[in-house]
Amino acid sequence: MGDNGQTKTLTLTKKDFVSDQEVRWCPGCGDYSILAQVQKVMPELGIPKEKIVFVSGIGCSSRFPYYMNTYGFHGIHGRAPTLATGIKAANPELSVWVITGDGDALSIGGNHFIHAIRRNIDLKIILFNNRIYGLTKGQYSPTSEFGKKTKSSPMGVIDYPIKPLSLAFSSEATFVARSIDGDPKHLASVIDRLAKHKGSGFVEVYQNCNIFNDGAYEYFSARDVRDDRTLYLEHGKPLIFGKDKNKGIRLNGVRPEVVTIGEGGVRVDDLLVHDETAPEPNLAYILGRLEYPEFPVPMGVFRAVQKPTYETMLEAQIAQDIKVKGPGNLEELLNSGETWLIGPDGDQQPAKSTA
Amino acid sequence: MICPQCGHNNLEGLDSCEACFQDLSTLDVPQPTEGLQKHIMAGTIGQVEFPFDRLVVIEPTDSVAHAVSRIKVAGIGQAVVVEDEKPVGILTERDLLYKMTGPEIDLKKIQVKEMMTPNPDAVEEGDAIRVVINMMSVGGYRHVLIVKDGKVARIISAKAIANYILDTSALDFYSAGGEGPSKSFAIRLRQVKIRHLPLRSPALVERIASMRETIEAMRSTHRGVALICDHGKLVGIFTERDLLKKIIGEPVNWSASVEQFMTPNPAKLSPDDSIVRAMKLMYEGDYRNTPLIDTSGKAAGVVTVRDVITYFAELFPKEALNLPPDPYQKMATPDGA
Numbered sequence: 208m209g210d211n212g213q214t215k216t217l218t219l220t221k222k223d224f225v226s227d228q229e230v231r232w233c234p235g236c237g238d239y240s241i242l243a244q245v246q247k248v249m250p251e252l253g254i255p256k257e258k259i260v261f262v263s264g265i266g267c268s269s270r271f272p273y274y275m276n277t278y279g280f281h282g283i284h285g286r287a288p289t290l291a292t293g294i295k296a297a298n299p300e301l302s303v304w305v306i307t308g309d310g311d312a313l314s315i316g317g318n319h320f321i322h323a324i325r326r327n328i329d330l331k332i333i334l335f336n337n338r339i340y341g342l343t344k345g346q347y348s349p350t351s352e353f354g355k356k357t358k359s360s361p362m363g364v365i366d367y368p369i370k371p372l373s374l375a376f377s378s379e380a381t382f383v384a385r386s387i388d389g390d391p392k393h394l395a396s397v398i399d400r401l402a403k404h405k406g407s408g409f410v411e412v413y414q415n416c417n418i419f420n421d422g423a424y425e426y427f428s429a430r431d432v433r434d435d436r437t438l439y440l441e442h443g444k445p446l447i448f449g450k451d452k453n454k455g456i457r458l459n460g461v462r463p464e465v466v467t468i469g470e471g472g473v474r475v476d477d478l479l480v481h482d483e484t485a486p487e488p489n490l491a492y493i494l495g496r497l498e499y500p501e502f503p504v505p506m507g508v509f510r511a512v513q514k515p516t517y518e519t520m521l522e523a524q525i526a527q528d529i530k531v532k533g534p535g536n537l538e539e540l541l542n543s544g545e546t547w548l549i550g551p552d553g554d555q556q557p558a559k560s561t562a
Numbered sequence: 563m564i565c566p567q568c569g570h571n572n573l574e575g576l577d578s579c580e581a582c583f584q585d586l587s588t589l590d591v592p593q594p595t596e597g598l599q600k601h602i603m604a605g606t607i608g609q610v611e612f613p614f615d616r617l618v619v620i621e622p623t624d625s626v627a628h629a630v631s632r633i634k635v636a637g638i639g640q641a642v643v644v645e646d647e648k649p650v651g652i653l654t655e656r657d658l659l660y661k662m663t664g665p666e667i668d669l670k671k672i673q674v675k676e677m678m679t680p681n682p683d684a685v686e687e688g689d690a691i692r693v694v695i696n697m698m699s700v701g702g703y704r705h706v707l708i709v710k711d712g713k714v715a716r717i718i719s720a721k722a723i724a725n726y727i728l729d730t731s732a733l734d735f736y737s738a739g740g741e742g743p744s745k746s747f748a749i750r751l752r753q754v755k756i757r758h759l760p761l762r763s764p765a766l767v768e769r770i771a772s773m774r775e776t777i778e779a780m781r782s783t784h785r786g787v788a789l790i791c792d793h794g795k796l797v798g799i800f801t802e803r804d805l806l807k808k809i810i811g812e813p814v815n816w817s818a819s820v821e822q823f824m825t826p827n828p829a830k831l832s833p834d835d836s837i838v839r840a841m842k843l844m845y846e847g848d849y850r851n852t853p854l855i856d857t858s859g860k861a862a863g864v865v866t867v868r869d870v871i872t873y874f875a876e877l878f879p880k881e882a883l884n885l886p887p888d889p890y891q892k893m894a895t896p897d898g899a
Contacts, residue, residue: 221701225887229888229891233590233591233884234592234886234889235884235885236884238884239883239884240700240879240883241883247702279844344575357573358575360572386882388879388883389876389879391699391760391872392762394758415879415880417871418590421574430876431877432748434758
C-alpha cells in the first residue's frame, strides 16, 4: 500500500525483527522477555533492518543474534565488544549492538569490555546478568554472590563479585543503565534510551536462569514486593520509592540513607535529586552500589552524558589526513620502502615504486 | 532443588538426584502448583467462557467498507480474514486507527488485504491459559485466534481472560475451608491497587481539540483511547470503538471537535482502587478502558484490560512471561555442554 496519499502504513513491525530460527533457550528463561522487548523497540527506532547488527560472544545470551532478523555475528568468547568496535569503525552508519553475559563480558572478556566502553565508540551493549554460567550447566560466574553454592563452588564461592555498573562507571561510560527481565515496560524504556544514546552505552539486565539460578532476583523483584524494594531513577526528580511513595534516599555526608518522608521532619526537598547528566559519575557510582536489604535496588538510567565518539573522531582524522596527503594508494603504500625484489640469481635489489 | 523422592537438597539444575538418582530433569520447567498459578498452567482455553465475542469472517479481497459495516453490525471491533478456510490476517480497530489518514479515503476502493495485520498468531482450544496471557502481554494483542484443524474456530479477547482470572480467583477466595496458599493469594490480589499495574501514559486531549488532533494524539502515544479533558478535568473518553462506530465510513468532518463524538461522563476509577474492582467494572460494563481520576477530578491515567493481563504475566514470569514461541517445544538434541 505505502504512502499513496490515501493511506499510511507503518514501515516495520515487531514481527519484521523475528527470525525464522527455533529459539533454544529453556522455557521460562528471562532471555525471552529481553528478546521480546528488543524486538518491540526496534521498529520504533526507524532504522532499516539492513543497518542493524547484533554481535555476541559465547553463552546462552549470545544466541541472541540468531533470533533477530537483522545482521548478526555469533562471535568468539569475550570478544563481542572487539568485533563490534571493528564493525562500527569500518561502517559508522550501522547501529551496532553487543549482546553478552556476566561470564562473557566480565570473565574472559573483561578487558575487551572496559576498553570498548572507555573509547566511547557508539555501541549498544546489553549484558544479561544471571549470576551463573548457564550454558556450561551451573558453575559460578564473576557476579555470583559471595558464599553461593554451585557445581564449581560446592562449599560456597570465596571470590568477591564484580559489580558491573561500578566497572562501567570507572571505565568512563557515557551511558549506564539497569533493568530487569520481569519488568517488560521498564526494560523497553531503557532499551529505547540505549538505542538513542550516541557513544558506548551499557545496560545491565538482571535475568533469571530458571534452571541453574532460579529466583536470583526474586528477593526484590517479585511482583508483590517490587514497588517497596525497587528505586526507579528519574532524571531531575527526587529519589522516592515504596508502594506508597513515602520513602526516599538522602545523602548524609557521602553516605546514602533511607528515610521516610514526613518522619523526623524529613521533607521531599531533603532527598537526593537524580541527575543522570552530572559531569562526574560520583553520585551515579553511589547509586549503582545500593543493594537490598539495606537499600532498594535502583533501576533506570544512572548516567547519560555526551562526549565525542570514537568513530566520529576517527572519521575526522581520516578526512583530515586525506585533505593533507591526498586519498592515498594501497599498492604504493605496500611498496613504499623496506621491500626487495629477488633476482633470478638470488640477488636482492630494493624494489622501485610501481606508481 | 529438593528431590521429591528422598528429600535430598541438590544443587540447582542437576539432572538426577545425587543421593538416590531420581530423575530431576522435569523439575526444571515450571509445574502447576496451586491457586492462580495452577489455573493458568493447567486451565485450557476451551474452559474459558466467551461472553462477548462474536466472529466476523471476511476475505482479503473484500472492501474495507464491507468489512467495517459487518463489524459494526456485529457490535465488535475486529474481523478475521480468511482465505481457503485458513486465517491470513485480522482487521482491527487498531488497523483503522493507524491506517485511515482522513475522511476523504474511499473505503470501498481499498481491499481488506491492504489494511489488515497479516499472519495473526493463533492457539488451539487445548492450549493453556498462560499461552494466551503470554501472547497478549508480550505481543500486545487484545484478541487471539483459536483454530481447530487449521481453521478459525473462535476468537478470544483479553477481557475473557481477565474474567477467567477473576472467576477462578473468586472461587479460591470463597472455597470451602480455604486457608491455604490459594486463598491467601486471592486475598493478596484484592489488596493490589490499580496504580501498581504497569500503566502507560495516556493520550490527553482537550475537549475543543479536533477529531484529527485526537486521532493523531492516539497514534503518537500508541493508545487506543484518548481522555478528553476540560482544563485537565476529565469530561469524556474517545476510544477506538467510537472511531469505528461514529467516524469510519461516516460523513464526518475531521475538523469537528472531539466533544461531539466522545463518550461523556464515562465510568471512572481512582488509582487507589483495587485491581479486582477494575476487573469487575470492565466485566460488568463491558469496557476495555477505564479512565482514572485523582481526588480533584483531574485525569490521572487510564487502566486497560491489557495492563491487567500484563500484570498477571509479570506475576508469573516463568509460567507466562518467558515462553518460547512454541510454548511446548522440546529440544531434539541438548544444547551447549
